[in-house]
Amino acid sequence: MMKRYLILMVFLLSGPTIIAQDSLLNYQPKVLLVTAHPDDDALFSATIFKTTKLLGGKVDLALMTNGEGGYTYSTLGNYIYNKELDKEEVGRQYLPGIRKQELMAGGDIVGIRNYFFFDQPDFYYTEDVHETLEKWNTDWVHERLVQILKDGDYDFLFLMLPFEEFHGHHKASAVLGLQAMKQLPVDERPIALQAFIRRGENPGVGFTQMEGFPDTKVKEGVLFEFDRSQTFGVNDRLNYNIISNWVIAEHKSQGTMQLLMQTGAKVVEQYWYNELNGDDKLLKTTEYFEAVNAARP
Incomplete structure (x- = not known):
């Protein structure tokens, strides 16, 4: 009787085995995500989930800022965390820790493995990438990113699309990610993809490159997508x-994040292929997104 009881307990504690559909690829993809703020990862959430949960892959996150600038939208968070987070002096003190916890709670949902916190100042909203790069400790960020890329042996590097009207912190995170990638030998570089969202039948953002930053140039006519409204x-x-x-809901200190929730609406994650990759990596990228679209729970 005791033996049967122990077997039952082991089964209950371990739970059912979920088998990844890595047969859709001949490898288990490894991705490094580089973002600016502790909620930007929601942009990539569906593709990350499919990569880790259904394709047996690994995803790590390199976060540039400490998120303290989010106090502006923290009014409702006051009632969750019992602090006046929407007051600048309070928010800047407590939000870095709170938002890391929110980030990792969302990361648990999509299966993020490791976090690399760079804790650069989240000073205020600006669209000026140059101002951001001047205020961050970019030399240190660059060195650390290069080492992470060398150690990680990643297949893909996910970045935020640095289009003109975007936050300067988002643009800077993409610039720094690409500059670090260029330090690796060509045959050891991950495939760089710059991402954003389109909604409904809107064609989305038009993008070729960010002015003054040729590393951000994307290959014309090449765009990979995953539609979150895919049913199962x-x-x-x-x-x-x-x-x-689910990921958005974890960011309770950031009220406007909740306004991005959707149900049956068409929301498409779009990934632009960076020209630095060269044409020889197009096939691997195509096969990866075919697997992402094909994998089912």
Whole structure:
């Protein structure tokens, strides 16, 4: 009786085995995500989930800022964390720790493995990438990013698309990621992809490169996508907006994040192929996104 009880307990504690569909690829993809703020990863959430949970891959996150500038939208967070987070002096003191916890709670949902915190100042909103690069300790960031890329042996480098009207911190995170990648030998570099979202039938952002930063140039006519409204489950009642909503919900200190939640709406993650990759890596990228789109729970 005792033996049967122990076997049952082992089964209950371990839970059912979920088998990744890594047969869709002949390798298990490794991705480094480089973002600016502790909620930007929601942009990539569905593709990350499919990579880690369904394709057996690994995803790590390099976060540039400490997130203290998020106090502006923390009014509702006051009631969750019992602090006046929307007051600048309070928010800047407590939000770096709070937002790291929120980030990692969302990361648990999509399967992020490791976090690299750079804790650069989240000073205020600006679209000026030059100002951001001047205020951050970019030499140190560069050296650390290069080492992470060397140690990680990543297949893909996910970055934020640095289009003109975007936050300067987002642009700077992409610039620094690409500059670090260039320090690796060509045959050891991950494939760089710059990402953003389009909604509904809107064609999305038009982008070629950020002015003054030729490393950000993307290959014309090459765009990879994953539609979060892809359905699955009984009677196709589920879709991947659910995953994105779960991640967003963890960021309770950031009120405007919750306004980005969707249900059945068409929300598409778009990934631009960086010209630095060269044409010889297009096939690997195509096969990866074919697997992302094909994998099912």
